[in-house]
Amino acid sequence: MxxxxxxxxxxNSTTPKNLDIDVAVGDLIVVxxxxxxxxxxxxxxxxxxxxxxxxxxxxxxxxxxxxxxxWAGVSTVSDSSLTVSAEYGGFPSDxxxxxxxxxxxxxxxxxxxxxxxxxxxxxxxxxxTTEDNSSIFYASSDGFWASTxxxxxxxxxxxxxxxxxxxxxxxxxxxxxxxxxxxxxxTAGSKTVGMTQPNSQTWALVAVELTAGGGGGFDxxxxxxxLTFF
Numbered sequence: 001m002x003x004x005x006x007x008x009x010x011x012n013s014t015t016p017k018n019l020d021i022d023v024a025v026g027d028l029i030v031v032x033x034x035x036x037x038x039x040x041x042x043x044x045x046x047x048x049x050x051x052x053x054x055x056x057x058x059x060x061x062x063x064x065x066x067x068x069x070x071w072a073g074v075s076t077v078s079d080s081s082l083t084v085s086a087e088y089g090g091f092p093s094d095x096x097x098x099x100x101x102x103x104x105x106x107x108x109x110x111x112x113x114x115x116x117x118x119x120x121x122x123x124x125x126x127x128x129t130t131e132d133n134s135s136i137f138y139a140s141s142d143g144f145w146a147s148t149x150x151x152x153x154x155x156x157x158x159x160x161x162x163x164x165x166x167x168x169x170x171x172x173x174x175x176x177x178x179x180x181x182x183x184x185x186x187t188a189g190s191k192t193v194g195m196t197q198p199n200s201q202t203w204a205l206v207a208v209e210l211t212a213g214g215g216g217g218f219d220x221x222x223x224x225x226x227l228t229f230f
Contacts, residue, residue, distance in 0.1 A: 002028075002106035002135040002210040004168075004181050011097040011171045015088040019100055023075040023082050028106040030208060031071045033086055034141035034177045035060060035096040041069040043087040049077035050084075056113035058204035064118050066141035066175045068204040072108050097177045099169050101137060107213030109134055112193075115204040120144060123194035123203040124154070131211045132188050135181065139168070140195065140205035142176035151178065152197040157186030176201070185209070 005027065008019045023029065031045045031052065039060060044052045052073035060067040075082070088096045114125030123140045136156065151170060153161045161167045161180035168179030178195065185191055193207040 109209030
């Protein structure tokens with residue numbers, strides 16, 4: 001079963017952003033980025049010994065939806081301070097968020113993305129997992145900055161991520177960004193990913209199934225799934 005090793009975050013207007021991470025050979029590195037206005041993330045992240053692949057991307061829309069992207073790559077090196085660099089293609093003064101999660105015994109399975117358009121609401125999408133007991137990486141952005149002090153993630157296989165138990169990060173400085181990890185998604189099939197609070201977000205989300213796989217990699221069955229959002 002995939003194991004979350006650590007997370008790393010940075011949110012400010014600096015570009016490129018550099019985060020130093022601790023990795024071993026075969027670790028899967030998942031990189032998430034979201035802007036605060038109307039930029040893009042057209043360039044792949046870079047790191048010595050890692051080739052990143054774009055998994056899902058939601059473009060910015062009329063200053064409502066934050067540009068939101070997720071990439072993944074497998075480390076071919078062991079390094080206690082590997083520098084991962086990511087670029088932002090928006091206004092130079094814009095704040096944007098970079099989050100990294102490192103997993104061992106993991107490979108990428110199914111992936112998906114969704115957004116709520118201009119309507120405010122709670123993030124919701126569907127990820128169709130391909131294996132029993134796989135894990136799920138979830139991340140989302142909110143262009144409305146609908147911070148309420150309460151964050152509630154959707155429950156999957158009787159597990160609801162909370163601060164200190166499944167929540168990867170929260171950043172509510174300029175745009176709001178959230179991340180969560182579900183270690184066991186249960187029986188393979190349709191899973192509703194997202195949040196129920198805050199429920200007035202202009203949101204975009206991405207989700208990645210992580211299947212067990214020594215040495216990391218990409219499951220050949222990986223496929224983006226059609227979404228239903230509410």
